[in-house]
Amino acid sequence: MVGITSYGAYVPLYRLSREAIARGARGEKAICNFDEDSITMAAAASIDCLTGIDRETIDGLYFATTTSPYKEKSGAAIVAMATDLKENVFTADFAHSLRAGTSALMSAIDAVKAGSAKKVMVTAADTRLGVPTSPYEQNFGDGAGALLIGDSNVIATIEASYSVYSEIMDVWRADGDTFIRSWEDRFTTTHGYTAVVGEAISGLLKKTGLKPGDLAKVVLYTPDARRSADLAKKLGFDVKTQLQDPFFNNMGSTGTALPLMLLVAALEEAKAGDRILLASYGNGSDAFVLQVTEQIQKIKGRRGMKGHLESKKVIDDYKQYLVWRGILPIELRKETVAFISAPALWRERDANLRFHGVKCQVCGTIQYPPQRVCTKCHAKDQFEPYRLSDKKAKIFTYSMDYITYPVLERPVVNAAIDFDGGGRTLCYLTDREAEQVQCGLPVEMSFRKLFVKDGIHNYFWKAIPLRT
Amino acid sequence: MEDIAIVGAGQSAFSRSCGESIRELCFEAYKEALEGLDITGNDIDASIICSAPEYDKQRSPSGLISEYLELTPKPTFYVETVCSSSSTGLRVAWSLIKAGLHKVVAVIGFQKMSELSSRDAAERMGRGGDIIWESPFGVTMPAGYAMYARAHMAKYGTTEEQLAKVRVKNSHYGVTNPKANYRKELSLEDILNSEVITSPLKKFDCCANADGSSCIILARGDVAKGISKTPIWIAGLGAATDTMSMAGRESLTGLRCAQEAARQAYKMAGIKPQDVDVAEVHDCFTVSEILAYEDLGFAKPGEGAGLIEDKETYADGKMPVNVDGGLLSKGHPIGATGGSQIRTIVRQLRGEATEAQVEGAEIGLVHNIGGVGQYGNVTIVRR
The missing domain is CATH 3.40.47.10 (Thiolase/Chalcone synthase)
Structure with missing residues (x-):
């Protein structure tokens, strides 16, 4: 039986108080740090999803977003590298539509059903920008979700699906646009979201013979605080007991990622036998019915939606958000950054993106970056790759620099960290408060962007204080 | 020899x-x-x-x-x-x-x-670290030495005030050096209240380009x-190298390259640390001078700060250090620095110092470091 075998999510640490955007606006929206984007968030959600799972067993990764930092170049390959998947697997990018998350999900289900893959990772992330101070800016949040699709140890089987497509100009972003454009609400609600998602759900219920009351949970994409509730009510669901909370108050609408993230939240609360309805939106709608199995009890140790939503730092400085997103330039002079070289990035890709160090096969010493000579026993070329991205660490010593780059962060914290199990490296500490930095601070690794130069997004790993 | x-x-x-x-x-x-x-x-x-x-x-x-x-x-x-x-x-x-x-x-x-520009210079200096694995993180010289300072403070309880006292001393002597760029006496408060560059190092904990x-x-x-x-006779030469990557080092509370260079130079000169009458050490940052006290054997590991507390490294102390104002007062034109340190010691041993003269100095030592504790050089000379 094909279905979901694991799940994971990522919500950035930072939340912007909506009051900071517009007086009287309620709640918070999740915002990624200046060094995060859809690729880094998708990597984080995928890694959360793979907790306790051998990464060698994954044979596909689909990445969905409308906000890839690249117009031409695969994001899925970068996510697969950060996730440390083997190289001979199928990767694909699903883009250009808010429905891309469920498009990827549908394709993964079909691939496993057809037998061309056994375990496919589906991950979706978005960091959409609304015009500053607009309702869109207030409504949007940043985040990522990940689902592993397979045919054994399934925690929720895919019972049925039903899709419709619909051509309408309701929300769009043309090539060259930074911000989302839209037609007025009166038109988009009536002829867009409500009509189209309604049609997909009605079609699915008719196809399966299920009635609204047969579903434990209804998971609906929503562009704002109340649209999904209005729709659920109209379709005969009990909003209070059946509709999955869209986390509008503490996260916002995360675009392509939202259906997957909300499904993760529903699965976190689900029990065996529950039927869940999932529906996306974006020039059409994909609707699915899932049924939760006994395996659900075995899923443990993920931060998921719950863990990530609880771990947060609220900021109320709107200017900071604008600077982080590059909307407000803070420096006229070009930032001095280290050189960037495509050959160097390519050559060091396993160390940079997979965060592979080496372990000496003679004495067991762990070193990062990878070396040819062991620092301890001086053995040569007797190393095996050693993944450090999933190891916890502690700060050995650090500096707090007020003059160096990136200028977006003051002070810049560089730390020498000692990994549990061995190995020491020097890296940035991000997502931190200057006051909390101290020797001995427990940290974990997070896939981030060092800097952008010549249109090259230079990804690498940084340490973050352990998210609790 | x-x-x-x-x-x-x-x-x-x-x-x-x-x-x-x-x-x-x-x-x-x-x-x-x-x-x-x-x-x-x-x-x-x-x-x-x-x-x-x-x-x-x-x-x-x-x-x-x-x-x-x-x-x-x-x-x-x-x-x-x-x-x-x-x-x-x-x-x-x-x-x-x-x-x-x-x-x-x-x-x-x-x-x-x-x-x-200072910023471009800092970037060049940062590229003295590994350009693939370190300098892309914006690790500058102050950041590198700040890590040493932080580790020293965590392990030995060294304080920011003790670091500042190094600059108090060196600024005191810098006033008398006509070749120095900074010839202003600084108080402990001036130093502690100066702008933070890379904590715990503040503006006056750092030497200037x-x-x-x-x-x-x-x-x-x-x-x-x-x-x-x-x-002035060359009695001892020592040189050593530590890893370029800071994460690859055995210790971040002392400079291994300086310890090894000192060992070689003392051995070649046939003297002990206490035989040195006057020393020039590489005080690119205040913490560097305290590390030098320990790496050169003027103090035991962890006890370097005690020397400055007790004013033992002033001209009339047990072990006069940087009585020409040091890099902190003179400025640090990096390729010229080692020679400038030698010049000071030569003048001291000849009894020609126009700055504070250490009376009767016979044996002098120069400690000059390249990179963040990467290249260690110790030179011992005699009258």
Whole structure:
């Protein structure tokens, strides 16, 4: 039986108080740090999803977003590298539509059903920008979700699906646009979201013979605080007991990622036998019915939606958000950054993106970056790759620099960290408060962007204080 | 072993006034080094030019400097170990004389840092670290030494106030050094309240970039006695290297390269740390001087701060250190620094110091570090 075998999510640490955007606006929206984007968030959600799972067993990764930092170049390959998947697997990018998350999900289900893959990772992330101070800016949040699709140890089987497509100009972003454009609400609600998602759900219920009351949970994409509730009510669901909370108050609408993230939240609360309805939106709608199995009890140790939503730092400085997103330039002079070289990035890709160090096969010493000579026993070329991205660490010593780059962060914290199990490296500490930095601070690794130069997004790993 | 001597030592004023080109800077030091010597340029058999590259546009500067000082057609070449380039140059000059190739060799160090914005200079300096694994994180020199400071504070309880006391001392002596860029006495409060650069290091915990040059002239013993009334003999040389990557180091509470270089130099000179009468140490940051006390054996590991607390490294203390104001007062034109330190010690041993003179100094030591604790150089000289 094909279905979901694991799940994971990522919500950035930072939340912007909506009051900071517009007086009287309620709640918070999740915002990624200046060094995060859809690729880094998708990597984080995928890694959360793979907790306790051998990464060698994954044979596909689909990445969905409308906000890839690249117009031409695969994001899925970068996510697969950060996730440390083997190289001979199928990767694909699903883009250009808010429905891309469920498009990827549908394709993964079909691939496993057809037998061309056994375990496919589906991950979706978005960091959409609304015009500053607009309702869109207030409504949007940043985040990522990940689902592993397979045919054994399934925690929720895919019972049925039903899709419709619909051509309408309701929300769009043309090539060259930074911000989302839209037609007025009166038109988009009536002829867009409500009509189209309604049609997909009605079609699915008719196809399966299920009635609204047969579903434990209804998971609906929503562009704002109340649209999904209005729709659920109209379709005969009990909003209070059946509709999955869209986390509008503490996260916002995360675009392509939202259906997957909300499904993760529903699965976190689900029990065996529950039927869940999932529906996306974006020039059409994909609707699915899932049924939760006994395996659900075995899923443990993920931060998921719950863990990530609880771990947060609220900021109320709107200017900071604008600077982080590059909307407000803070420096006229070009930032001095280290050189960037495509050959160097390519050559060091396993160390940079997979965060592979080496372990000496003679004495067991762990070193990062990878070396040819062991620092301890001086053995040569007797190393095996050693993944450090999933190891916890502690700060050995650090500096707090007020003059160096990136200028977006003051002070810049560089730390020498000692990994549990061995190995020491020097890296940035991000997502931190200057006051909390101290020797001995427990940290974990997070896939981030060092800097952008010549249109090259230079990804690498940084340490973050352990998210609790 | 005392068969090679320093016969001349000079330096330009260290400044940030941008007024001179690299060739003019080098001439200033060369001129002072030759003062009182019974030789001309024709008697110099080879010149070694030392600086860290990429601060000015000139590639292969040795040819240019050699031409300007009229040292052609004698051989000249370039030596580099970042901030300790001229100490390495001195080591090479010693070897050339020892090997019998030359009798008199000039070691000329220079750096012109004012051609770049401070930010670009910091970036060049940062690229003295591993450009694939470290400098892309924006690790600057202050950040590197701040990590040492933080680790030292965590392990030994060293305080920011103790770091500041190093600058109090060095600023006190800097006032008396006409070649120094900073000649203002600073109080503990001035230092502790200065702008944070890379915590725990504040503005006055850091030395400043500067333009400057130094020149040391070495000669074979028999020749030295003929051209100088007061040759200063090279008694011990030590040089060592630590990993470039900071994460690869055994310790971040002391500089292994300095400890090893000191061990070699003491052994060659046949002396102990307590035999040293006056020392110049590489105080690129206040913490660096405290690390130097420990790495050179003036204090036990973890007890370096006690020396400055007790004012033992003042001119009238047990172990006078940086009584010319140090890099903190003089400024740090990196390629010139080692030679400038040698010049101070030479003047001390000759009893010619116009700054605080340590009375009766017989044995002097120079500690010069390249990179963030990467290249360690210790030179011991005697009267």
